[in-house]
Amino acid sequence: MRRPIIVGNWKMHKTTAEAVALVNALRASVTQVQDVDIGVAPPFTALMAVAEALRGSRLFVVAQNMHWEPQGAFTGEISAAMLTGIGCTRVIIGHSERRQYFAETDATVNKKLRAALNAQLDPLLCIGETLDQREGNATFSVLEQQVRHGLADIAAESMARVVIAYEPIWAIGTGKTATPTQAQEVHAFIRSLLGELYGKALADEVRIQYGGSVNAGNIQTLMTQPDVDGALVGGASLEASSFAQIVSFQRG
Numbered sequence: 541m542r543r544p545i546i547v548g549n550w551k552m553h554k555t556t557a558e559a560v561a562l563v564n565a566l567r568a569s570v571t572q573v574q575d576v577d578i579g580v581a582p583p584f585t586a587l588m589a590v591a592e593a594l595r596g597s598r599l600f601v602v603a604q605n606m607h608w609e610p611q612g613a614f615t616g617e618i619s620a621a622m623l624t625g626i627g628c629t630r631v632i633i634g635h636s637e638r639r640q641y642f643a644e645t646d647a648t649v650n651k652k653l654r655a656a657l658n659a660q661l662d663p664l665l666c667i668g669e670t671l672d673q674r675e676g677n678a679t680f681s682v683l684e685q686q687v688r689h690g691l692a693d694i695a696a697e698s699m700a701r702v703v704i705a706y707e708p709i710w711a712i713g714t715g716k717t718a719t720p721t722q723a724q725e726v727h728a729f730i731r732s733l734l735g736e737l738y739g740k741a742l743a744d745e746v747r748i749q750y751g752g753s754v755n756a757g758n759i760q761t762l763m764t765q766p767d768v769d770g771a772l773v774g775g776a777s778l779e780a781s782s783f784a785q786i787v788s789f790q791r792g
């Protein structure tokens with residue numbers, strides 16, 4: 541019913557030359573994969589060259605961040621129009637590393653989300669709890685706050701274009717993956733919350749990715765869960781062969 545969507549988040553890795561070599565290899569190794577939406581999120585400096593290398597392919601180009609203003613005196617920032625202008629179709633918003641190291645809040649995440657949607661850039665909204673929050677039984681309340689505030693004033697017409705990435709912070713880059721049952725429990729919670737906010741029919745359309753140490757060995761069981769609609773992949777997306785194996789997971 542929902543088409544899987546798998547995106548590789550390269551974070552601050554790869555020069556432009558390395559990025560082009562990686563997508564060329566990736567493009568060649570995923571030609572048989574027809575039923576999964578596949579994206580890559582290189583650093584800003586490589587976006588244009590990667591978009592060029594992927595021209596004519598089904599793979600799409602994702603930015604890792606953007607500013608909410610359309611232009612202005614914001615040294616070091618990049619606007620949504622600058623991203624669409626070079627071929628980006630999606631943008632990651634509110635990654636936990638941005639929240640943790642660059643002081644992003646639900647309020648700034650919401651401004652970015654609205655600006656992206658207005659600029660015809662489809663957002664991937666990242667949410668997730670820390671280990672302390674999970675151990676303190678605060679997972680659902682933390683996620684509820686991130687969803688409600690992150691999506692404030694986002695109309696139903698736009699919501700269908702938003703992908704949510706559930707990324708438990710304790711699982712990012714740590715090698716610890718949420719079990720399929722843990723992921724399913726949270727994804728079902730997020731979907732029921734979306735149902736409260738937007739109605740069940742729309743909530744059933746929204747794709748919810750899992751992120752946190754996804755690799756070729758665990759993608760299969762994660763994807764068997766009914767509310768897991770794809771993955772946001774960090775470390776394992778930096779090699780064409782491991783990312784190609786992930787996007788080629790076999791449907792159950």
Ligand code: PEP
Nearest residue numbers: 712713751752753774775
């Ligand atoms: C990420 O950065 O979004 C991520 C999930 O990283 P990793 O796969 O390396 O845990």
